[in-house]
Amino acid sequence: MQKKVLVTGAGGFIGLNTVKMYSKYGFKVFALVHNNIPVELYSMENVEIIQGDVTSRDFMMQFDKRFDVIAHVAGLASDIGSDEVFRKINYEPVTYLYELPKEKFIYISSSDVYGIKDFTDADENTPLTEFPKNSYPKYKIMSENFLRQNCGNYVIIRPAAVWGEGDKTLEKRVEDFLKISPFIVHFGKWKGTNRWPLANVENVAKTVVAASMFDDFDRQAVTVIDPEKTTIDEYYRKIAAKYFPDKKFLSVTLPFWVGKVIGFISTTVSNALKLKHPVYDPTFYALHHVSSNLDFSSQRMLEALQLLEDYDNNRFTLSKLPLKLQGFL
Numbered sequence: 001m002q003k004k005v006l007v008t009g010a011g012g013f014i015g016l017n018t019v020k021m022y023s024k025y026g027f028k029v030f031a032l033v034h035n036n037i038p039v040e041l042y043s044m045e046n047v048e049i050i051q052g053d054v055t056s057r058d059f060m061m062q063f064d065k066r067f068d069v070i071a072h073v074a075g076l077a078s079d080i081g082s083d084e085v086f087r088k089i090n091y092e093p094v095t096y097l098y099e100l101p102k103e104k105f106i107y108i109s110s111s112d113v114y115g116i117k118d119f120t121d122a123d124e125n126t127p128l129t130e131f132p133k134n135s136y137p138k139y140k141i142m143s144e145n146f147l148r149q150n151c152g153n154y155v156i157i158r159p160a161a162v163w164g165e166g167d168k169t170l171e172k173r174v175e176d177f178l179k180i181s182p183f184i185v186h187f188g189k190w191k192g193t194n195r196w197p198l199a200n201v202e203n204v205a206k207t208v209v210a211a212s213m214f215d216d217f218d219r220q221a222v223t224v225i226d227p228e229k230t231t232i233d234e235y236y237r238k239i240a241a242k243y244f245p246d247k248k249f250l251s252v253t254l255p256f257w258v259g260k261v262i263g264f265i266s267t268t269v270s271n272a273l274k275l276k277h278p279v280y281d282p283t284f285y286a287l288h289h290v291s292s293n294l295d296f297s298s299q300r301m302l303e304a305l306q307l308l309e310d311y312d313n314n315r316f317t318l319s320k321l322p323l324k325l326q327g328f329l
Helices: 013-024 083-090 135-150 170-180 201-213 232-243 256-272 284-290 299-312 323-328
Strands: 004-008 028-033 047-051 069-072 104-108 154-159 161-163 183-187 198-200 220-224 250-254
Touching: 004 013, 013 028, 013 201, 069 201, 083 135, 104 135, 104 201, 135 154, 154 201, 161 170, 161 201, 170 232, 183 232, 183 256, 183 284, 198 201, 201 220, 201 299, 220 299, 250 256, 256 284
Parallel strands: 004 028, 004 069, 028 047, 069 104, 104 154, 154 220, 161 198, 183 250
Antiparallel strands: none
């Protein structure tokens, strides 16, 4: 009894890795891709490619298949952009995707829903807080609340700053900055010693699959963050060593108010010109990210990874597995 899963955003960094992980664990994957189809998808086992637009209700509601799981990965993760665009991409699809026949809905949210400020070992019970004047966490929070109120069975996955092989966003921005800067620049009181909340994309994909296979996290949220703590200065230096091994960088710290001025100008100009990428870093939102101690607990993610490890090592007996999983054995 092969389980069927619909993965939206399958052409993106997280989506592609999620499809790979589902395929590895024997799911029949329906990979929804909007425009650019990654070449890797064509060679994957148990994967059927569907080209379409997740923001089109008419297109999405035409599916006559019953999925065991819907993994909604598609979304816009950006520190610039209009409220209208964020709502269209990050909220409205949730309001109809949940209606498709399925056993469980997996929603990819973000650790940004906790707020962008100093934390120490925050966990899934930490209150959600919108960041002022940025619609990304706003609509992630609205989507989470919608699912709690309307969806029978769901799991919310909250990745931190996702990295890994094939990342063309986070790592690329740091590389582009270091390409033109003779310094690693920090702002404010932490002076680069604050935790940068990295989440390896493989851990994100494994957590999604574990949440699909087991009922331990039903109607709950799971924060995905690497247990190893990396400071923002250490992260910059890893990128510098990778791309500029012969270049020596000094770390400098500027007052936070200077960063706010720089970030405000970058955000204002980028939004006025309706750019997809900021004119320069940091934006106002990115400034708070790199200058805050974003320290979250990885405990619930580690529990999910342990379930998969036990499953891989045949430590489960048939009687201990959820009924919906017994078809895998």
